[in-house]
Amino acid sequence: MIQKQQSMVFSPFMGIYDLVIPKDHLLRKINELVDFSFVYEELKDKYCHDNGRTAIDPICMFKYLLLKSIYDLSDEDLVERSGYDMAFKYFLDMAPEEEVIDSSSLSKFRKQRLEDINLLDLLINKTVEIAIEKGVIKSKTIIVDSTHTKSRYNPQSPKEILEARAKKLRKAVYSVDESLKSKFPNKNTTDQLEDELAYCQQLIEVIESEETICTYPKVKEPLNLLKETVSDDLEHLATIQSSNDEDAKLGYKSADTSFFGYKTHLALSEERIITAAVLTTGEKNDGKQLQTLIEKSKTAGMEVKTVIGDTAYSEKANIDYTKENNIELISKLHPNITHGYRKRENEFEFNKDAGMYVCKAGHLAIKKRKTYTKKEELGKNTVYTYYFDIEKCKQCPFREGCYKEGSKTKSYSVSILSGEHLEQVKFQESDYFKEKSKERYKIEAKNSELKNRHGYKNAKSSGLFGMEIQSATTIFTVNLKRIIKLMNP
Known part of the structure; x- marks a missing residue:
């Protein structure tokens, strides 16, 4: 009740x-x-x-x-x-x-x-409402970008995480009383997560039976961390046996650097108040979230006249959308994503950080080649062909209809129309565009604050649901801190 x-x-x-x-x-x-x-x-x-x-x-x-x-x-x-x-x-x-x-x-x-x-939208909208009420938000500009959060089990499996935290706890106990080693259960030697969980539970029981040891802060903190991990994994055992984190996906920060986890796509006012957020798995394309971020910012009470972002947001659909809604798009054109013709758009997405396309299964192209064609009705075209690892294609669960059995290569081609988006090209050469572009540093600083001051580098629980709660409470916190600072300069 x-x-x-x-x-x-x-x-x-x-x-x-x-x-x-x-x-x-x-x-x-x-x-x-x-x-x-x-x-x-x-x-x-x-x-x-x-x-x-x-x-x-x-x-x-x-x-x-x-x-x-x-x-x-x-x-x-x-x-x-x-x-x-x-x-x-x-x-x-x-x-x-x-x-x-x-x-x-x-x-x-x-x-x-x-x-x-819908805790994420609820809490962001509440802080934006407070900011507008207090006269903190006055601009009509949002800055967009994404930040990644590594899975709780990245790059280790649940069993490896338990092993590492159990080891840290044992070390803390030994530093206080090494004689307790004889009372500890035998370490797990199997590859089964259930066996590691059972060992950790026994270890916790032994340590908690020693009341004096548990009073030491150096023991108490790793003990509580292991207990919380065991509790979480017992409830999600059926889910995580088949995957480190079933919801987390592989994303790319560059062609050579990847992460396993989630992305939070953010919209930030010029006063550095987060006005909208979209939580996705790690492989999702940044540009695809722009329209949602704008609409969510409007719902929260923000008037949006200008959007500032990197090249990931300059794809054709976004240029058309902002033009239709009388919104300035301060995002430089990227020839690899402002294409004229592309087939199977829902199955291949461009990753601007890696400069390559990613297939539906989350595999990044391993190389690309630039060629030219000439068609009478189109004029001269630039074509980029992206090649994927054929060995991964052979084992891919989505290979039917994508990879032809026996093929020696798997490629995906994009045709770039020369002269497309001339209006946007002219706009991005203006002094106004260049001056507004300088505001992007604000969202990069906000991403740094989320990660370094509020533990947003790593997920604190498994799955999108746990990540949403972490996102919601963290963004709510940083927004309130920012509002307080602006109200008391």
Whole structure:
């Protein structure tokens, strides 16, 4: 049963917050800036209103997730700190003497209450609404780009991750008391994930039975991390047995550099507020997300008159779309993607970082060749032919209708029309275009902030659902921090 949390908590000790929490503390400013009642309204249908035990207030649970994002803590370490950190308790609207939740409640909240909620758009729209209300967003320009997040299991398998974290935990214990080595279970010697999970569970039980050892911070942190990993993998064992991370895909940062994971496609205002985001698997093309980013930014309340992006966004469909909607597109033309004629567009996408096409299975072309043809009705054409690894094609699950059995090569050709998009070519030579292009550094800096300050380099759980929660809470956090900074220069 759900019950609205009272806006005022009655306790004789509430005055301690005014004494120990500075007026300019980030959590105090966030509490003052945001009316979190929108969380209750969004999640109320996920709870029973007239039966059962009273549930933990959803606003409080949501704030726990924000704290996890802001301070990059495991569930157990987060709850433990919430028990003694007065700033945390103040942010959670708890009395100083009030008991904190059990850490297992956070996992249940994520999986049972946030399912089927479009959390990413909800939280971004809320911050944009606040920014517009406070007069922070004044521009009509968005800057677009993507940033990649490596899978939790990149480049290791779930079993290898468990092995590494178990090893780190053992080392921490040995540094305190090496004699415990004799009590530890025998290491797993099989290749089975189930056996490694069983070993890790036994290791955890032995260490937790030694209460003194568990009080050492150098032991407690790797212990909690291993426990959280084991808990997550037990629930997703059926999924991850067949793949390191079933939702994650191989993407390319260059022709020689790849990653296994996800992409977050972002739109950023000139004031550096994220106005829209699209979460995809790693192999997706950046340019294909532009129209969605623009429409989402508009839905959030942003007026869009100009879009700034790199060459990935200058494909023909985007030029036509922005022209139809009276939007300036500050994106240089790239001859490999502003093509005139291309067959099977849904099966082959251009990766601007690698400068190659990627097939439906996610395989990158290994080389390309440039040739010229001349057709009477078209004039002189430039044709780029991209060649794929034939050995991969032979084993590919999508080879039917794509690869002809017995063929010695597999190629894909793109015809580039000379003289296409002359209007855009003229525009990109203007001083205005060149000056606006300089604004792109802002989104690169924002990507760096997401990764280096808020742990966005690596996924904290398996699957797109877990990645969406991480994306939503992280972007919500960085947007609020930016709004606070702009309001208090």
